Amino acid sequence: MPTMSNRKTHRIYDSLDKLREDIINCRTCTRLVKFREKIASERTKRFLDQDYWGKPIPGFGPPDARLVVIGLAPAAHGGNRTGRVFTGDLSAKFLMRGLYDAGFANQPNSDSVNDGLVLKDCYILAAVRCVPPDNIPTREEMQNCFPFLRRELDLLTNSRAILLLGKIAFDSYVKYLKFYGIETPEKMVFKHANAYDLPDGKRIFASFHPSPRNTNTGNLTQSMFQSLLETIKKFIEES
Numbered sequence: 001m002p003t004m005s006n007r008k009t010h011r012i013y014d015s016l017d018k019l020r021e022d023i024i025n026c027r028t029c030t031r032l033v034k035f036r037e038k039i040a041s042e043r044t045k046r047f048l049d050q051d052y053w054g055k056p057i058p059g060f061g062p063p064d065a066r067l068v069v070i071g072l073a074p075a076a077h078g079g080n081r082t083g084r085v086f087t088g089d090l091s092a093k094f095l096m097r098g099l100y101d102a103g104f105a106n107q108p109n110s111d112s113v114n115d116g117l118v119l120k121d122c123y124i125l126a127a128v129r130c131v132p133p134d135n136i137p138t139r140e141e142m143q144n145c146f147p148f149l150r151r152e153l154d155l156l157t158n159s160r161a162i163l164l165l166g167k168i169a170f171d172s173y174v175k176y177l178k179f180y181g182i183e184t185p186e187k188m189v190f191k192h193a194n195a196y197d198l199p200d201g202k203r204i205f206a207s208f209h210p211s212p213r214n215t216n217t218g219n220l221t222q223s224m225f226q227s228l229l230e231t232i233k234k235f236i237e238e239s
Helices: 004-012 016-024 028-044 090-101 139-156 167-179 221-239
Strands: 069-073 123-124 160-166 195-197 201-205
Touching: 069 090, 069 201, 090 221, 123 201, 139 167, 160 167, 160 221, 201 221
Parallel strands: 069 123, 069 160, 160 201
Antiparallel strands: 195 201
């Protein structure tokens, strides 16, 4: 069974630069490769004049960040177009507004990789690195992507708060904990604003994903999200 010492040893031989290269070059999931490249080739009318990224996407932000945000996957015409997760779509607009207001970003927008965005004490990544059809990855695709998630989290050694956007992100992080045999609180349930403490002092925070499906229906409002981010900020400052 994997142990905490295994995790420390693994970090010695890994780096975020190496991980980034491995993620970008991945072609493991045939369905996802075809889908992401099809979107990048055909594009959509409003972005016909732009070159699409069309490859898997690593996380971004300062590696010593205390807040780690995990989402589901790149959006078809967001991350899959721009090459940066939570960039260039409505989910990005909602998320970045919240992070900016809470002091985790230098600006309230995430439009392109050259937009000047700088995350402050915050690192963002996705559980699945390629855009999946209908935003639903298969179990096999999630399994294939899990080593990337594990390696990235292992390298973010200063993390204190883990914000999980949506149930897939929540389940993926629970799997990460179980991979290392880390004791988890009993009856962990995904529900917006639920929080769980871990033995090493970290705290998990769950949130509905900031997709239009949730934000347009009122399942997740900006005030709900802002309240959660302020709670997270207070926890980080006091821990």
